[in-house]
Amino acid sequence: xxxxxxxxxxxxxxxxxxxxxxxxxxxxxxxxxxxxxxxxxxxxxxxxxxxxxxxxxxxxxxxxxxxxxxxxxxxxxxxxxxxxxxxxxxxxxxxxxxxxxxxxxxxxxxxxxxxxxxxxxxxxxxxxxxxxxxxxxxxxxxxxxxxxxxxxxxxxxxxxxxxxxxxxxxxxxxxxxxxxxxxxxxxxxxxxxxxxxxxxxxxxxxxxxxxxxxxxxxxxxxxxxxxxxxxxxxxxxxxxxxxxxxxxxxxxxxxxxxxxxxxxxxxxxxxxxxxxxxxxxxxxxxxxxxxxxxxxxxxxxxxxxxxxxxxxxxxxxxxxxxxxxxxxxxxxxxxx
Ligand SMILES: [Zn+2]
Ligand SMILES: [Zn+2]
Numbered sequence: 076x077x078x079x080x081x082x083x084x085x086x087x088x089x090x091x092x093x094x095x096x097x098x099x100x101x102x103x104x105x106x107x108x109x110x111x112x113x114x115x116x117x118x119x120x121x122x123x124x125x126x127x128x129x130x131x132x133x134x135x136x137x138x139x140x141x142x143x144x145x146x147x148x149x150x151x152x153x154x155x156x157x158x159x160x161x162x163x164x165x166x167x168x169x170x171x172x173x174x175x176x177x178x179x180x181x182x183x184x185x186x187x188x189x190x191x192x193x194x195x196x197x198x199x200x201x202x203x204x205x206x207x208x209x210x211x212x213x214x215x216x217x218x219x220x221x222x223x224x225x226x227x228x229x230x231x232x233x234x235x236x237x238x239x240x241x242x243x244x245x246x247x248x249x250x251x252x253x254x255x256x257x258x259x260x261x262x263x264x265x266x267x268x269x270x271x272x273x274x275x276x277x278x279x280x281x282x283x284x285x286x287x288x289x290x291x292x293x294x295x296x297x298x299x300x301x302x303x304x305x306x307x308x309x310x311x312x313x314x315x316x317x318x319x320x321x322x323x324x325x326x327x328x329x330x331x332x333x334x335x336x337x338x339x340x341x342x343x344x345x346x347x348x349x350x351x352x353x354x355x356x357x358x359x360x361x362x363x364x365x366x367x368x369x370x371x372x373x374x375x376x377x378x379x380x381x382x383x384x385x386x387x388x389x390x391x392x393x394x395x396x397x398x399x400x401x402x403x404x405x406x407x408x409x410x411x
Contacts, residue, residue, distance in 0.1 A: 110136065
């Protein structure tokens with residue numbers, strides 16, 4: 076089945092947390108968390124349009140420098156999202172370097188930083204290489220509900236969980252998913268062509284039903300052209316199914332309030348990426364460190380009805396024993 080995006084963890088489960096989400100048809104990608112990203116090739120980093128940072132502990136943010144090093148002088152824009160104080164933290168990172176020639180670079184890099192405070196209010200600023208990365212405030216913004224960012228085909232939602240500090244948990248949601256039924260297409264007497272993309276786009280953007288679609292295709296009888304409306308074509312050849320939803324949850328305590336927050340954000344999610352830092356035998360240590368055990372992670376996955384679960388952010392104390400953490404997550408998730 077064709078899907079809009081393809082998520083994959085940046086590192087193995089013992090490495091720094093991070094989820095790279097490739098948009099296959101668009102030569103662009105999203106990244107959740109910005110820790111050690113050396114495993115991502117420069118061409119992968121060049122595709123990044125938006126980066127969402129859960130919180131700024133080093134294992135989630137130290138990769139900022141690496142990203143900047145790769146894209147500076149080559150890429151024109153990166154948009155970052157983070158929690159309280161994020162704009163100032165991005166500014167401090169940029170001010171740690173000397174920028175006496177960067178304003179002459181041919182490609183102007185603009186870093187836009189968006190921060191959400193603990194009350195859910197936003198503020199943003201831009202940092203341009205033309206202006207030697209001096210902070211230019213862009214003013215406040217109000218996220219609608221918990222939607223932090225939205226495009227025609229997908230949205231990113233975020234809510235704070237408690238990790239002793241506020242830490243963002245994210246949902247990436249494909250808005251709708253359109254499949255073309257090739258058999259029905261042929262039975263209706265049509266052939267495939269670029270018009271299918273126009274039709275899908277019209278459906279995904281909720282265009283009016285009377286919108287005309289200019290259809291052209293070729294077969295062994297030659298060229299064909301006709302026009303039909305979205306409403307005529309949709310039931311004939313398309314199946315519109317709910318979009319795929321991905322959860323990215325890392326660095327939190329196991330509390331009822333956190334479970335409530337994740338329930339609001341991620342009920343019935345298709346794939347849940349969730350930290351599973353400690354084994355349940357070390358639960359007291361996990362609580363002191365404000366992290367989940369594998370059993371707690373699996374329990375959350377079960378309680379929110381996740382259809383699949385991918386654990387990560389394993390503590391190095393279990394190096395060589397990932398199977399034990401995996402088994403504990405799965406047992407709690409499946410309720411066995
Ligand atoms: Zn962490
Ligand atoms: Zn942390």
